[in-house]
Amino acid sequence: MSGPTPSEARGTREKSRHPLAAWRRxxxxxxxxxxxxxxxxxxxxxxxxxxxxxxxxxxxxxxxxxxxxxxxxxxWTSDAARMDLYLAPETDQDERDALRDWLDRQAAVAEQRVISPDTGLEALSERLRMEGLDDLESNPLPWVIELTLSDAKPETRLTLAEGLREQPAVAEFSSGGDWIxxxxxxxxxxxxxxxxxxxxxxxxxxxxxxxxxxxxxxxxxxxxxxxxxxxxxxxxxxxxxxxxxxxxxxxxxxxxxxxxxxxxxxxxxxxxxxxxxxxxxxxxxxxxxxxxxxxxxxxxxxxxxxxxxxxxxxxxxxxx
Incomplete structure (x- = not known):
């Protein structure tokens, strides 16, 4: 018994494709x-x-x-990795050095920068474009330590903040992370x-x-x-x-x-x-x-x- 001819096989394939072709059409x-x-x-x-x-x-x-x-x-994420420490007015050089040594031992602190009251008053004068601030009898600004943290995670700031509250030389501190x-x-x-x-x-x-x-x-x-x-x-x-x-x-x-x-x-x-x-x-x-x-x-x-x-x-x- 002979099989289908090529033309018959081709016709069979065309019929099998017909429903799909009609669907596409x-x-x-x-x-x-x-x-x-x-x-x-x-x-x-x-x-x-x-x-x-x-x-x-x-x-x-x-x-x-x-x-x-x-x-x-x-x-503004970079602000979340910064903290500013405002030291108490009565702190002396030894207390500031002790605080800086304590900060150096903290894993959360990557870098610290000390700003003296005179430097802060000069920067404030330039920012406000006011003259005569240098002639004040007493400088009202405190010593400030700017901290750069190792990361911007809230847990890092929280852990460091708990330790800072126990430091008598620190009167107040602020963090840009709250705003973030x-x-x-x-x-x-x-x-x-x-x-x-x-x-x-x-x-x-x-x-x-x-x-x-x-x-x-x-x-x-x-x-x-x-x-x-x-x-x-x-x-x-x-x-x-x-x-x-x-x-x-x-x-x-x-x-x-x-x-x-x-x-x-x-x-x-x-x-x-x-x-x-x-x-x-x-x-x-x-x-x-x-x-x-x-x-x-x-x-x-x-x-x-x-x-x-x-x-x-x-x-x-x-x-x-």
């Missing part, structure tokens, strides 16, 4: 149809996209603010607020896109009924709607990214001046990851809206 048709509907009805489609962009831009602006706060915290911790708490709050807004306003996106897709389904009700009559599956009827929703959400995310970039560029000047007032140079910018997040969130919300609305209405429209 239908996907291409749905994508082209979604793009054509954007061009054919630009006013209604782009009005929906603009609304999505405005809705998604609000949480994105909050997240961008959190990103700028994080950048400021990164720049508060800044980190602010950043965490802003991030959580941004994610909550994204989830809450995401429901708005679902309803807005869903209403647009519902109108699209209403116009295609005869086509859907005909496809159901000849045996078309719900997935087949739903696929064009999924492309419409995903494309609409994706473009809404792009519009939101543009709005956020515009807002950052408009407010860049005040932000730069604010940072400069604290001795920091910062150039506001939009995180590229945020742009990808907006596009992905918009596409996902559009797809989800198409799933919910499509499965609900297609089942009703395809029922005789």
């Amino acid at each position: 239908h996907h291409r048709h749905c994508l082209r149809g979604a793009l054509a509907r954007l061009i054919r009805r630009p006013l209604g489609a782009w009005a929906t996209i603009l609304v999505l962009g405005v809705v998604l831009s609000l949480p994105a602006l909050v997240m961008t603010l959190g990103h700028q706060v994080e950048r400021l915290g990164t720049i 911790e508060r800044l980190e708490q602010i950043r965490t709050f802003i991030d959580e607020l941004g994610w909550w807004l994204l989830m809450l306003l995401g429901l708005t996106v679902v309803f807005v896109v869903g209403n647009t897709l519902r109108l699209e389904l209403h116009e295609r009700r005869r086509e859907i009924a005909l496809i159901a009559l000849i045996g078309g599956t719900e997935r087949y009827m739903l696929r064009p709607l999924l492309y419409d929703g995903t494309l609409t959400g994706l473009l809404g995310g792009l519009v939101a990214s543009g709005l956020v970039s515009l807002a950052v560029s408009v407010t860049a000047g005040p932000i730069e001046r604010f940072a400069a007032s604290y001795g920091t140079a910062i150039s506001p910018q939009v995180d590229p990851g945020l742009v990808l997040l907006l596009m992905a969130a918009g596409a996902l919300l559009g797809w989800l809206s198409a799933q919910v609305i499509g499965r609900f209405y297609i089942g009703r429209l395809s029922t005789p």
Whole structure:
């Protein structure tokens, strides 16, 4: 018994590939149809996209603010690794030397610098641009020791602070780490607020896109009924709607990214001046990851809206 001829085998392979080819062909048709509907009805489609962009831009602006706060915290992290010790006025040279020897033995201290009252008064005079401070009868400034810590961990500052409280020569000490911790708490709050807004306003996106897709389904009700009559599956009827929703959400995310970039560029000047007032140079910018997040969130919300609305209405429209 002879086997199949080459032409018969080739025909068998083509038939086996036929369902997959039809599946790819239908996907291409749905994508082209979604793009054509954007061009054919630009006013209604782009009005929906603009609304999505405005809705998604609000949480994105909050997240961008959190990103700028994080950048400021990164720049100011060096302050968390510093401590200033203000010595008691009655301390003498031996007590200062003993304190410095104790600091040298601390693993948390990487470097120390002593500032005398005269040096501190001169620096203060230059900073305030005031003359005549050198003519004061008595110098009110104390001896100061500036410490550079081995790291910026809160545990390091806490351990050193406990030891400093037992040193009689130290009247008071301050650390820039407290401000960094508060800044980190602010950043965490802003991030959580941004994610909550994204989830809450995401429901708005679902309803807005869903209403647009519902109108699209209403116009295609005869086509859907005909496809159901000849045996078309719900997935087949739903696929064009999924492309419409995903494309609409994706473009809404792009519009939101543009709005956020515009807002950052408009407010860049005040932000730069604010940072400069604290001795920091910062150039506001939009995180590229945020742009990808907006596009992905918009596409996902559009797809989800198409799933919910499509499965609900297609089942009703395809029922005789």
